[in-house]
Amino acid sequence: MRKFLAPALVVVLLTAVGGGIWYSNTRVGDDRATAEAARLTQARxxxxxxxxxxxxxxxxxxxxxxxxxxxxxxxxxxxxxxxxxxxxxxxxxxxxxxxxxxxxxxxxxxxxxxxxxxxxxxxTPMVVASWKPIADILIANKIAEKRGDVFYVVDLPALMALIEKGTRWRELEKSQAFATSKAVLIASTDVRTSNSAAMYLALASYLANRQQIVQSQEDVDRVLPSVVPLFLRQGLQEQSSSGPFEDYLALGMGKAPLLMAYESQMVEFWLKNPDKAKGEMVLMYPSPTVYSxxxxxxxxxxxxxxxxxxxxxxxxxxxxxxxxxxxxxxxxxxxxxxxQGVAVPDTLVDVIDPPSQEWLERMISAVEARFK
Missing domain, CATH: 3.40.190.10 (Periplasmic binding protein-like II)
Incomplete structure (x- = not known):
């Protein structure tokens, strides 16, 4: 028995020692792998x-x-x-x-x-944030129409013509719900600082340029007499899009019957306030419009x-x-x-591109010069 037991004990001992060495090396390897993973994560x-x-x-x-x-x-x-x-x-x-x-x-x-x-x-597309009574007036004057749950400004040139002539809301057909001496205007942010106003300028300049994108100094000179008053006649304008939209929500139709805004602003508001989604506030999609x-x-x-x-x-x-x-x-x-109960168009077909930065900047600079 001793003859066979001694070699067996030696084998067991060597196995145990080898196993310990293997475990130790494995543990060290695992620790190193963990440390390396942590280092790589930190580097990322x-x-x-x-x-x-x-x-x-x-x-x-x-x-x-x-x-x-x-x-x-x-x-x-x-x-x-x-x-x-x-x-x-x-x-x-x-x-x-x-x-x-x-x-x-x-x-x-x-x-x-x-x-x-x-x-x-x-x-997000540019929209006109408005109110159902205002939308109804524009529908009665064949400037807007409702398709399903969505309002569209289908004759944007006619609306811009009313603005250019200085038309008062009370002068429009069936304007009893808003028979004020307030001029028909689309309120916007300050075109000198804000993109939403710049997109309004892009849209207005397209219409004033015979429905062509402004792309030359000749085009700029042609549209300035029409587009500059859109901003000069507004009075005080906010530097970013959040301010006018907050006024629209807080002060109602009298302050901003028509506001150039981002679709995202109204959708976010309705998603957070679902009880207001069926209220008097409406989105009107200009035709054409422009994506921001x-x-x-x-x-x-x-x-x-x-x-x-x-x-x-x-x-x-x-x-x-x-x-x-x-x-x-x-x-x-x-x-x-x-x-979630918020209806907007899946796609918009009548969409234009804004002018390049060069020509948009020239128009903005011209408006800026008139403010001084």
Whole structure:
């Protein structure tokens, strides 16, 4: 027995020692792998800073957006500014990205940043925020019509002609619900700072230029007599889109019978206040209209990571829908909103492009000169 037992004990002992060495090495290897994974994760984590349009401020302040971005290793801090201001404040030492509300400003930024790629995670059409009594007056005057649950400004040139002539609301047919001496105007933000006003200018200049996009100095000279008064006659104008929309909500029809706004503003309000979706507030879609594209221009690789996450992550796109933005992907927003009682067109056909930044800037500068 001793003859066989001693070698067996030696085998057991050697096995135990070998197993201990193997376990120890495995544990060390696991610890090293964990440490390396943590190092790589930390290397992937970035903090990005950027300038955004005010209408995206609530989106970026949402803790769920911060959590979704954290899964990509991204922490974001933002400052809000008008789109024209964003285009004029390019500073890659201070910011990782610019995120204006319109393609013309983004085009200028792209050139300055020499960005290989830009990202368009959101877009929204320009609309006229109004009220049912006002919509009924415009319908009676054959300027608007209702198709299903959606109102359209079907004769936008006729509406612009009323504005140009200084027509009073009480002078219109069947205007008893708003028989005031107030001039027919579309209120907007300050075209010198804000993209929503710039998109209004793009739309008005298209109509004044024989329904052609402004693309020469001759075109600019032709449209200025018609478009400049649209802004000069408004009086005080807010620098960003949030201010006029808050007045629209708080002060009612008397303050803003017609307001140039983003569809996203009204959709977001209705989603958060479903009891108001069947009230007196209405969206009117100009025909033609123009899309406001929210284009993120990266100045740094970290900014590009943010743009890619916003454009491709389904969770972030779903959150964007809650703030009224349309997106790419399989569900663009309107279908989800319809399930929540908010009716908007799935698609818009009569849509124009804004002028290039060069010609839009020339028109804005001309309006700016008249303000002084």
């Amino acid at each position: 984590e970035v903090s990005v800073r950027g300038l955004i349009g005010s209408e995206k401020e609530a989106f970026f302040a949402d803790p769920r957006v911060a959590q979704a971005l954290a899964k990509h290793g991204i922490t974001v801090s933002v400052e809000k500014a008008g789109s024209r201001s964003i285009a004029n404040r390019y500073d890659p030492k201070k910011y990782d990205f610019g995120f204006p509300s319109g393609a013309p400003a983004a085009s200028q930024l792209k050139t300055q940043a020499q960005a290989a790629n830009v990202y368009t995670p959101f877009y 594209k929210h284009v993120l221009v990266p100045y740094t690789p970290a900014g590009a990571r943010l743009g890619e996450a916003l454009e491709k992550d389904p969770a972030l796109q779903a959150l964007a829908h809650e703030y009224g933005f349309r997106t790419g992907g399989t569900e663009k927003g309107p279908a989800q909103w319809a399930r």
